[in-house]
Amino acid sequence: MDLTIPQADIERKARARRFAETVLFPQEVALELNGRLPDATKAMLKQAVIDHGLNAINQAKEHGGQGLSIFQQTLVNEELGKATGALWAVAWHPAIPLRLGTKEQIRDYLVPSCQGRRRGAFAISESGAGSDPRRVQTRADRRRGRYYLTGEKWYVTSGDVADYLIVHAHVDGDPDKPTLFLVDKVLPGVRVKRTPKFMHTYVFEHPEFVFENVELDESKMLGKVGQGFDLTKDWFVEARLQIAANCLGASIRAAEIANAHATERVQFDRPIRDFQAIEFMLADMAVEIMAAKSMVYRVAWEIDHGLDRKLVHARASAVKLYSSEMAGRTIDKALQILGGRGYMRENPVERLYRDIRVDRIWEGTSEIQRAIIGGQIKKRGLGPYVDWA
């Protein structure tokens, strides 16, 4: 059994780390204090993403992406996840279902999205539909060969910088016909209703959108009527692994800061790391990070090596659940070790503490991940989790 990471991948990870440290970290405090970055800075970051070859790492080279394997993406996402203010989001990942689009959709949406000329955002959630997307009320009514979209979407991440949305709607209001539509934001009837603020500082926004009888022709349907869930399944796997890798990076950064502080900080005439209470927290953090890293790397590697799709889903849930909850525990301890300094917004650990809370909510809450894992155990036994093969 060879667990060695190829040298080229180690170097790629080191490059991603340098990008995070030299391009993203310098923006963190201004972003935190002002709540947003100036447009010129956002443009600079966008160009830097391209210059560093970090655009569309999840898409094939033939479409303008970087063609990285899932494992390679994981290494990059771990490093970018160290940045606060969700600055990792400046490196765009065009949605996986676009790959399954028609030739024209690939030309008009996927390729320019990989190149940074367009950007999409995914809109499934609504006021009444979160964990249970069958409750979606957004409908696409078919009349004379065209579709008319009506409804509202919440929490559309990066919806402010997107120029099109991938909207999950029910054709003719039928929950058995969940379907994806490519909706250009400039179309008549599309508008932003509200742009709420959230616990984390996020480099972009999560606006709410309203669709009022937006006219779409058949060419804007991604996949077929009723394929909405099938098309998003693989996207969820990728997004869950990305979250897990980001959480890993965030935890490592917090642990490194706490570890350095524990050596430097003297109280009662000794470095605080000499108190067993502090030393034990560091030990627990290190072990939890090691466990999460082992899971994340393993499942990413398995996907690249053709793991059965059902097992991929089963394990991606476990990886997302454990890594996001591990990050909560680890960063909380790091903050505690830093004392009052850890509570200051100028400290990355304070920001990471808020940033990673959403990772237990989006892309399936912790409860939904547990329900998926519990369902898998019921169906297949403990094998997918406790057997190695």
Ligand SMILES: Cc1cc2nc3c(=O)[nH]c(=O)nc-3n(C[C@H](O)[C@H](O)[C@H](O)COP(=O)(O)OP(=O)(O)OC[C@H]3O[C@@H](n4cnc5c(N)ncnc54)[C@H](O)[C@@H]3O)c2cc1C
């Ligand atoms: C910052 C942010 C960004 C987001 N970005 C996007 C985006 O880009 N696109 C998008 O479509 N959505 C997005 N979301 C929405 C996100 O995916 C949902 O918030 C999430 O799926 C949970 O849905 P909900 O908030 O409606 O909670 P609910 O589904 O109402 O759940 C409330 C509580 O009940 C629990 N619960 C629900 N069902 C069950 C069950 N069966 N068993 C046990 N417990 C259950 C949940 O775990 C949770 O604790 C975003 C959310 C946030 C906060």
